[in-house]
Amino acid sequence: MKLASQHIELFLAVVDGGSFASAARALRRAPSAISMAMANLEAELGIVLFDRGAREAVPTPAALALLPHARLVAGQLQQLHLHVQELAQGLESRISLGLATELDPAPFVRAVAALSQRYPLLDIEVLSAPQDDLRQLLASGRISACMVFGGGRINHREQFQLVGSDALVAIVSALHPPAQSTHAPMYIEELVNLRQIVVASRELELADARPLVGLSHWRTDSLPMALAMVEAGLGWGNFAQSAIAATLATGRVRRVAFKNTGNGLPLPIHLVWMQDRPLGVAGRAFLQLLAAGAP
Template identity: 45%
Template sequence: MALHSDNLLLFLAVLDQGSFSAAARALGRVPSAVSMAVAQMEAELELRLFERSTRELRPTEEARALEPQARQLVARLAQLQAHALALHQGLERRLTLAIAPELLSAAWSEALAQLADEYPALEVDVLSAPQAAVLRMLHAGEIDLALVFERVGFDERESFQELGSERLVAVMAPQHPLAGQRLRQDQWAELRQIAVARRDAGTADDPRVLVSRRLWRTDSHLATLSLVQAGLGWAFLPQRMVDPLLEAGALLQIEFENMSNEVRLWVDVVWRRDRPLGLGARRFIALMRPGYQG
């Protein structure tokens, strides 16, 4: 068969180097062997690939016509070999990542872009759901990794890697009756706060973000944002989420008289302790650690 992998590499080397001797040096072969191999290819294909003269070697029109597909085949073969090696090293067929919606603007996409460059054959699914739903999917074995805010307490089913932090800022709608005022403790303690907080009996919520006596609970920061924009209360919301709204005047940042108007929460990537991570998941976590900017 004239167009097997070795011959394709040799054919492209002659095209790129411009002579049999230069191609031979690039391939670690002797010039006579390269010349004979090209002649054999031409005989089997019944095509003239190179015009030979005493001064130069020139590719024919037929050679130029074959060149694009030859390069594609060599590239695909290299990808296939790299994928086979990665599978041998533990690369999973598919990586499924679920992200809390408030973290969709974090640096995970940059890490996935680099992962795709390193393992182009790896299939990736990206899902988004409220944090509680993301963790339920993780425990049910439906996803490999969860990108979420830190959890109150410790779940023995989980392993995790801390990545960085997100800043939450206190905001309210500009139409709120107290908008623009510097709030005293007796005011904000009685002012309705809208918070992402669980309703499970016996569940301890984070005291850093639950400060008012009057509380409405939601299961996501997106639901909280909608209620705040409707003027129904104030909330701590992720800086990345509210920055465009603050700049547009659609939200106002609250100033408290006796406490900070921001809280920092850590961001974790979480996986099941009883399910060893594949090569893709391990590499994604490694790429996230230096790239995340909280």
């Protein structure tokens, strides 16, 4: 016999209610109909699920063995029914989101986690790349939205919402050059002559040159690799403070002290999408969660 959703509903109603009468009230059916349906189910399965008392229906060992599986299936069916309703109301079946590798992923991941709790059956894809690459993926339709640094030139084809902020912080290795020449406070202009390690696209030119200070710079498309290069003394870096907090805490890199200015360039963080592809239900929910600092 193949168990159907109504059989699982009936079984759980009797277990939770403790009697056929309670199950009948919960399912809005006659007690005699519940008793007959359960008897038919037991006959079809070839096992006794309940010991019938005067007022109670006590689950047998066989019923208790089936109970956790029945609850799991019932929960999955409930999620499925809810997802069907959400799809009918316009929920995307799949959403692809981008995160700039230059940024701290923690706020983004918290929002993704909250979105998955709100829509458990939603298929979510997350891509991480330098922000110039992400904006190209966005323009091509490969992703629905991306979280990137904002505040540069405004693209009339894009739409954005402020979701946070961070500061670019200049750091050097604590053990290797050029740290040896920068232990004492220095003028920020002196960084121009020191090699800079930059997180950038493999192929595209930097659209936003604000993080770029050094006349000479080496590129990598990975923030962890950039930090490793700075730590090895291959150059200095200008990275988002939140994204490098753990590395700074190790003491292997340190902030540069400047004589003529502070060390930290505040920049806004935006969620960006295309004007001709407005955010759907899941996209708008993600934006709300991200802006609110989920959970």
